[in-house]
Amino acid sequence: MRQIAADETSARRGHDYISLFIDMVSRKVVYVADGKDAGTVKELAGFLVSHGGDSEAISDASIDLGAAFEAGIKDNFVNSEITFDKFHVIKLANEAVDQVRREDARNNYQIRGRRYVVLKDVGYRTIEEVGYPTIEEKEALSRLEAQNLDTTQAMQIRMNLQHLFTFGAKSARRFLDRWNAWVQVCDLAPMNRLAKTIMGKAEGILRSIDTGLSNGVLEAINGNVQAAKRKAKGYRTKRNLKTIVYLIAGDVLANSAL
Numbered sequence: 001m002r003q004i005a006a007d008e009t010s011a012r013r014g015h016d017y018i019s020l021f022i023d024m025v026s027r028k029v030v031y032v033a034d035g036k037d038a039g040t041v042k043e044l045a046g047f048l049v050s051h052g053g054d055s056e057a058i059s060d061a062s063i064d065l066g067a068a069f070e071a072g073i074k075d076n077f078v079n080s081e082i083t084f085d086k087f088h089v090i091k092l093a094n095e096a097v098d099q100v101r102r103e104d105a106r107n108n109y110q111i112r113g114r115r116y117v118v119l120k121d122v123g124y125r126t127i128e129e130v131g132y133p134t135i136e137e138k139e140a141l142s143r144l145e146a147q148n149l150d151t152t153q154a155m156q157i158r159m160n161l162q163h164l165f166t167f168g169a170k171s172a173r174r175f176l177d178r179w180n181a182w183v184q185v186c187d188l189a190p191m192n193r194l195a196k197t198i199m200g201k202a203e204g205i206l207r208s209i210d211t212g213l214s215n216g217v218l219e220a221i222n223g224n225v226q227a228a229k230r231k232a233k234g235y236r237t238k239r240n241l242k243t244i245v246y247l248i249a250g251d252v253l254a255n256s257a258l
Contacts, residue, residue, distance in 0.1 A: 008036035041072025
């Protein structure tokens with residue numbers, strides 16, 4: 001393997017997770033570990049070595065913006081460049097927008113219960129991805145925009161951040177600097193924190209534009225795993241869940257040959 005991607009998925013209700021690691025070339029799960037800390041990456045490195053792999057050969061790792069995977073990659077795959085993909089960047093931006101929305105909802109009844117409308121955006125996504133906005137959704141957004149709420153400004157900040165991924169690598173750097181300068185003059189604490197995080201991870205984010213690496217395949221796998229878990233009404237042990245992951249998304253025949 002040369003390129004890997006990592007993400008966690010829920011094992012059961014509460015803060016209980018497993019971490020999935022895939023080979024970006026074969027797009028198959030190669031290892032599943034308990035938890036979502038840096039130790040899961042160490043387990044993967046040990047697994048590779050025990051199966052004739054070389055941890056120093058890993059050149060790229062696509063991960064979320066959390067500190068755990070990043071620390072694990074730096075400690076165990078010393079030659080790997082880290083990529084933070086679009087999915088996790090926009091997910092973080094949506095969380096910041098929702099924090100602003102909740103603050104507005106305390107004083108404005110019209111925004112209460114509008115979380116889905118606020119976070120659903122077709123500005124830089126295809127209709128196939130989000131579906132057509134309904135008449136009710138369009139009217140709700142128009143009413144919110146007319147009130148000049150903080151939520152509207154937060155949405156504009158998120159939408160402009162999404163626009164980052166339409167540029168080439170060189171232009172994206174200039175765009176990101178301008179975006180950050182704009183956010184700094186606003187007085188929305190969640191968006192200021194978002195910008196601080198984004199700029200701190202800028203190299204990895206811009207690298208995703210240059211390389212085209214994405215965790216999209218992992219998100220699809222996670223969706224299939226969660227669907228299987230719901231159909232089974234949960235699994236008694238993590239071992240059973242991990243087995244299902246390998247059956248759904250692993251290269252079972254190749255692994256059995258080892």
